[in-house]
Amino acid sequence: MDGTTGSLAGIRVIDLSRVLGGPYCTQILGDHGADVIKVEPPQGDETRAWGPPFENGSSSYFQGVNRNKRGIVLDLKREEARAMLLVMLESADVLVENFKPGTLEGWGLGPDILAARFPRLVHCRVSGFGADGPLGGLPGYDAAVQAMVGLMSINGPASGEPTRMGVPVVDLVTGLNAVVGILLALGERERSGRGQFVDIALYDCGLSILHPHLANFFMSGRTPARSGNAHPNISPYDSFATGDGEIFLAVGNDGQFAKFCALVGQPQLAGDPRFLTNGDRTVNRAALRAELETVLAPYGAAALADRLIRAGVPCGPVLSVPEAVAHPHTRHREMVVEMEGYRGTGAPVKLSRTPASYRRLPPAFGEHTDEVLAEIGAAPADK
Template identity: 40%
Template sequence: MPLSGIRILDLTRIISGPYCTALLADLGAEVLKIESPESGDPVREQGVIRDGISWYFANYNRNKKSLGIDLYSPEGKALLARLISACDVVVENYRPGVMEKMGFGPERLKELRPDIIHCSINGFGDTGPYRDRPAFDFVAQAMSGFMSLNGAEDDPPLRAGPPISDLIAGLHGALGITAALLRCKQTGRGDSVNVSLLSSMVSMLSFHASNFLASGVVPPRSGNDHGIAAPYGLFQTSDGQVAIAPSNDGVYHKLLDAAGLSHIRERPEFNTNALRMERRQEIKEIIETRTREHSSEYWIQRLNEFGVPCGPVLGLPDVFNDPQVKDQEMTITVNHPGHGDVRMLGFPIKFTEAQSSCRLPAPELGADTQDVLMSIGLKAAEIEHLQDIGVISTTRCTSA
């Protein structure tokens, strides 16, 4: 596996950080998830709980080990120092400055492990006027300009359904860490990596940003229409809607041919994309008179035969029954001892040789405390003492 032999100390909770470290765990890293001995990651209690386990927690914490350690206690801090020395990477999603307050600022980290890679994931970045503000996915979606582009033109700015700020920050973190590991292998040097929800979302503005910066023209929300192409959007069929996306003149012509509208090719008022943008509603209606005559299934097959990108708008039940989604194994089933089988999302990055798999189900709180501490050299008596004084927990319900 790509990250075999890499040990990651994971101080994160909720989504952005645990998603980042789940990506790294799926790539083969050994991830040590440090949790408070009493309650652990709050996500353990969030989302739908089935047979005593949150499937949301199970999804984002597969392939990880859990250590219950009270990081407020001096003994817990001493343990953390020993663990850092034994790890290649430390990931945290505290607010900026918290690591310093805990006694683990950049200098200390380097002292403990000269080639450490430290990744911080936070709301606004390590510097700047908002660095100390509390952050949340929704706020980053709002402040990044993303919401100003999401929604129909006459509707208010709209948050995306999934927590994409968290997820994209997590992806950026995983990419930054993996890149830093590659550099470390070649130079022996560690590095510090920071990603933020806000910058992650700003970097998703794509051509909207480029066009605005070049022209000063503020892009409108365009709903299901494309900002710079027409026809485009959802088209009514006899039994539903189909998303059709002709990306250029060639595909536009294929769409006309497939719809039996080849004669429209000659119409000068629709001759260029710019002209069609001006008559967006008109060209859409012409095409819809045809698409309404047959079912969605008919059109999806016919348009694909003609080379026109299109597809149905699926809800989650149809997504997870879709033959392509199944072929790509985008759900997997993982047995969690004591909780039965848990279905979760699969692996979106497919390797031919170094395939990802679920080697470990999401851990019980503190399940790996003892094994990991012994592996870094603690004696059984020492571990027992730490448990007696409440600094560590080794299983969910038996912390002293």
């Protein structure tokens, strides 16, 4: 597939962002057909050095979020390079950047100036805290924001310390929200003919995913606490040991609980007054765990999980990353991309007529500089 049938074919994106939130956003746009031009400073996107592992001069971290982009180098501290950026924006639909608020403004390229010059441009800024307010303009990184918005406080063992989540969840959800914001603005542009500024802050995005802990706090006034793998509102919704590994039970209603009890040969548990309803089970979760640990001890995790889920009880074995990659359903859902020695994570959005496509490897540093500059009639020396 050449990308001309992607849902965003014909959309040009100038990507000035680095690290994760912005590049994750623009990779999604590129997967769905947009022409993404990634502009790196002379020192490169810092994630090229975030390793090991490394391959051909770039880290796995960089490779994981920068496919389907053309890569160029511009030193935007130079007036000549900024002039070239303005020429590029003449044919662009979207600008994505994550400069510290005030940086573009200091170069005479703030949102108001760009909006006046390019009225159809959708300008998406990813920042730590936004441009104003008590923390406005300050730098933000995923883990620090996890700490500040309360995510670490609800993550980890009940008896342990607040723990950073094992993936940069704030950066990733920020990238997703940036995609949503850009698509909303492009959709509205179809009616108004005008672009707009899309303001995406890590801080806001981190707070936005505190469900159900924030909702619980708003209703009860109680400070949410860490509960390990257990859910604060549902039981059994936790990992449990079996004879050869752990299984995660995600039992969401009373019918599923009754079915689970029957399938493991303990139908009487569903009629126990302590476990009749989800509310009962949540209040008596310690007693329920003691019962289930005994019940599950003779079973193998993989076989039991397969049997339960096929019978309608949500659950899964607790797998390692290599085991998850090797699972046949991962391949069936096309969640591993392989091309020319590259392996990456597939696009999770499956569109029936205009599916995602994988057309370009992550760019080598400055790989397409001459190509892109030639398209706008500029000389490489101007960069």
